[in-house]
Amino acid sequence: MTRASVLIPAHDEAAYLPGCLAALLASDDVAGRVEVIVVANGCTDDTAQVARGFAAQAQDRGWTLKVLELAKGDKLGAWNAGEAAASGKVLIYLDADVTVTAPLVAQLAEVLDTDTPRYASGTPRITVPDDPLTRHYTRFWRTTPFLSRGVPGFGVFAMNRAGRSRWDNWPDIISDDTFARLNFTPQERFAVPASYDWPMVEGFTRLVKVRRRQDIGVAEIESRYPHLVAHDDPPGGTPPVWRRALRDPVAFAAFCAVRAAINLPVLRSRDRWVRGR
Template sequence: MEVINAFQGVSVLIPAHDEADWLPACLDALCASAPLAGPVEVIVVANGCSDNTAERARAAIPSFEARGWVLRVLELAQGGKLGAWNAGEAAARGAVLVYLDADVLISPPLLSQLEEALAGDAPRYGSGVPRVTTSGDWVTRHYTRFWRTTGFMTHGVPGFGVFAMNRAGRARWGAWPDIISDDTFARLNFRPEERIAVPARYDWPMIEGFAPLVRVRRRQDAGVAEVARLFPELMRNDDPHDKLRPFWRRALADPLGALVFVAVRLTIHAPVLRSANRWVRGR
């Protein structure tokens, strides 16, 4: 990927489709980050918005300028996360690229830890430790508690909500393909030993309610299956699962959580609540 006027800093890319209610808090948390060694630019890509997402993003420009950081807002007429990534990358100048969802709240140390972890010429990918948040829905609360015990959450670097890579890593593919699961595709373009988990945390909100949870989880399963079908060579980079805690042990420790988890998983495979929309929100 050609980079114009590159600087040795960090570019944070935020795709935002009708995210006016979530984006200000995301930007506030980002602006509260600990100091970084190099310059920082933040690029909000407002894509296909019918609300005032772009206006609310621009309202944060003075706060970033006060830190000596750059905040730019790009507006695209067409919605779509992959198009937003491509447009944001075309404008980005950083040596480290951070891909941040508009509903995620990062902790102050995360950016600086990613900057340090991804420095150098070797291809590297990184993310922090997700703290999955819920707002009180009974099903969501129990499902989330058990989901946190799965191998995806306990091993490796999940990377959902926020992930980062250096330019050497990003050079492994061209434009983002038209796929559902961008985070899976990005993560599996790196071998397990190339993926770095930094200790800083970030908050990622879980979708609330049984039916929305099923729709989103079905879409996520479809996204992983799509990557496996279109890019089978990437699946060799998945994390090993031979040392995972058995399901029955986890179920004994949390029988109610296991029951809710199984109910959601069974409904995912039932011919109900199906949606033709590839872009069901993750929360």
């Protein structure tokens, strides 16, 4: 039986996919078979061809690599299609611009090897571009409760089959990672020590657009699935905002500037899936 299935939705990700797949295929050994399923959705570049170029490397290490092609660009549709093709006891959901470290897949497979519903993710390392505003913003964002406690799960998250059985197909929502995380209680969410690199978007306008999308996505979950909100991490455990602001006023100012600009009409986008790149 396949131990783990790694699902990668890829919409015009030809530039990022090689780094993602190279790191993934350099992972530590996992007890049992591993399959990688790249779901190229609505691509106008050679994402699918790039992914297929890694099939031999996957085979050399005893893994399998499948590439699915969907005409429509739809991340939730990609999750559904990938799951339909997956045979793993553990499902790992990986964004194409994320770079995993060698131990991550094995640690996720190990902690999720149970019949009890569980969710897990690694330790995010936020990679910051050479942009002063982005660096300052990120420095304060790292101190927020979402980042400093719990299992945030952005960029890569995983669950076992018992956990995935809690809902049917993925709904048409913006914040898929929030939806997945909140389908588990804090006691059912596990952080493994292995890390992964997640790229922060660069520049004021992009930060505002992406952060607005994330706010809308969370509000959508609260409106459509209010019962899930009770599964959020309990308050406390981090210093108050004023104390963090005094420690790093420049970072706090950058963070506030982005937050204040979220409601500016000039920076709004009609694209609910707006990306920072």
